[in-house]
Amino acid sequence: MRISARTQYALRAVAELAAAPPGPVPAERIATVQDIPRRFLDNILLQLRRAGLIESQRGPDGGYWLARPAMEITLADVILVIEGVPPRGERFPGAAGPLADVWTALRAFEDRTLSEITLAHIASGTLPFDGMRHP
Amino acid sequence: MRISARTQYALRAVAELAAAPPGPVPAERIATVQDIPRRFLDNILLQLRRAGLIESQRGPDGGYWLARPAMEITLADVILVIEGVPPRGERFPGAAGPLADVWTALRAFEDRTLSEITLAHIASGTLPFDGMRHP
DNA sequence: CACTCAACCGACTTATTAAGTAGGAATTAG
């Protein structure tokens, strides 16, 4: 479950947008409250906007806001934009073959979980699980 | 679910040991069948031995073998040796707080799964799950 | 219009980690 700083920042930024009252939020504010290097954040927000996840407005009282309701944006959506498609699982020779199935299963679970949790869940602090059962 | 080449190699190497008949397996053979750079493998096997996961013997007919029965070595054991303790989850400011809980939950599931699967499972190709249910 | 605020943009630099290599010394069997 390795997660890059860039991805973390992206998630924290959109979480902030999800929690903010309607209207543009300037990058400066996000950078301050989430303690993210300003220039780096610019960069990330740009990527999110190009992907259509957020929208923006320039000038005084400009800023960023979510392109869709927070309930309709999942963590997986954000991660996909930042990290791109995950590398395909390979096959292993000899006795190691079944290892691939383990990675596949773990990744599937992870994907499913991240696709269920929305920005609304994060912003409201009510996650859609109470614990985790095992297969 | 990022997994380094080093860790993959380590797992594949011990899987090979688990599948081999009793007795020492030379690094050269593991490197060949698993297609792992020889010198790099040496390095990794050394680390595994120091951690007490495998044992070794030098000289002609020397090689490596598992220090315990394959049924008693989990994937988590191997990964822990190679990657060390995972970084502690931080807390996030503002609206992003609950994100930490998501990572924690995902990591917990991953840990539990990797602690259930042993080298015997891998070597025999019979994994202890049939699919994965969700919380 | 002039001014200011804030997003926009690509390229660039630096830091960190991962991956792999080198050159031998030590041990064991025959």
Place this chain on the structure above:
DNA sequence: CTAATTCCTACTTAATAAGTCGGTTGAGTG
């Protein structure tokens, strides 16, 4: 003694991540 094989530290190179720079463009305000 010789050959096989592990053992060990340190080094080099490659890749990726993290963060920076210098400016441009557009929107609102007096």
